[in-house]
Amino acid sequence: MSLNANKIPSTGGNRAPQANLKPGAQAARVVQVIDLGVQPQRPYQGQEKPPAHMISLTYELTHAFMQDEDGQDIEDKPRWISEDFPFYSLDQDKARSTKRYNAIDAEGECGGDFTLLVGRACQVVIVNNPGKGKNAGKVYDNIADVMPGVSMPGYTQPDLVNDPKVFELDTPDLEVFRSMPEWIQEKIKGNLEYQGSALQTALGGKVEAPKAPEEADDDSPY
Numbered sequence: 001m002s003l004n005a006n007k008i009p010s011t012g013g014n015r016a017p018q019a020n021l022k023p024g025a026q027a028a029r030v031v032q033v034i035d036l037g038v039q040p041q042r043p044y045q046g047q048e049k050p051p052a053h054m055i056s057l058t059y060e061l062t063h064a065f066m067q068d069e070d071g072q073d074i075e076d077k078p079r080w081i082s083e084d085f086p087f088y089s090l091d092q093d094k095a096r097s098t099k100r101y102n103a104i105d106a107e108g109e110c111g112g113d114f115t116l117l118v119g120r121a122c123q124v125v126i127v128n129n130p131g132k133g134k135n136a137g138k139v140y141d142n143i144a145d146v147m148p149g150v151s152m153p154g155y156t157q158p159d160l161v162n163d164p165k166v167f168e169l170d171t172p173d174l175e176v177f178r179s180m181p182e183w184i185q186e187k188i189k190g191n192l193e194y195q196g197s198a199l200q201t202a203l204g205g206k207v208e209a210p211k212a213p214e215e216a217d218d219d220s221p222y
Helices: 096-104 174-179 182-189 198-202
Strands: 024-039 052-067 073-086 121-130 139-148 165-167
Touching (some): 024 073, 024 182, 052 121, 182 198
Antiparallel strands (some): 052 073, 121 139
């Protein structure tokens, strides 16, 4: 029997079920910036989309907390919410990455560097969306928008409770990589430029020679 705790399926422990987040703008700080690499994209309205370089931002909500079995806030466990989106040049003013960057760093103090956004204040607009298909009957918390941080007389936003994390594929920090949930690690390793990458080398992976494309079968959907 393996004693690797990362290989044991999670049972969720005794954590109490958590209610959906309250919709609307909530004060937050950026707590994680994760480089996901070049990822395949889902078709849109029946049309194939090319792969895109994706990043993930995680926000720590300042005034929303996990709750115990009695419904009381656990004040050292703030709620987190994340979003993934394609990473484009700031010249692309309609891109979500540009809108997010400009909301979080409205004064341009970070010079366009997303890794410097950790710890910065913002407001995250939460929406509750019903699940579809096999997820019908469930309600999910999603991010509709991100705005600059709260600015009002007498209000000082608390600092992050958790340590911020940054992961870049060009200079992979294995301690940060291994601290992430396994499904995120697998997503990063599944990126289309993983073969021969700095991360694969750091993990001791074998670089495979690219295979010649096979002739498609007549019944192949691709």
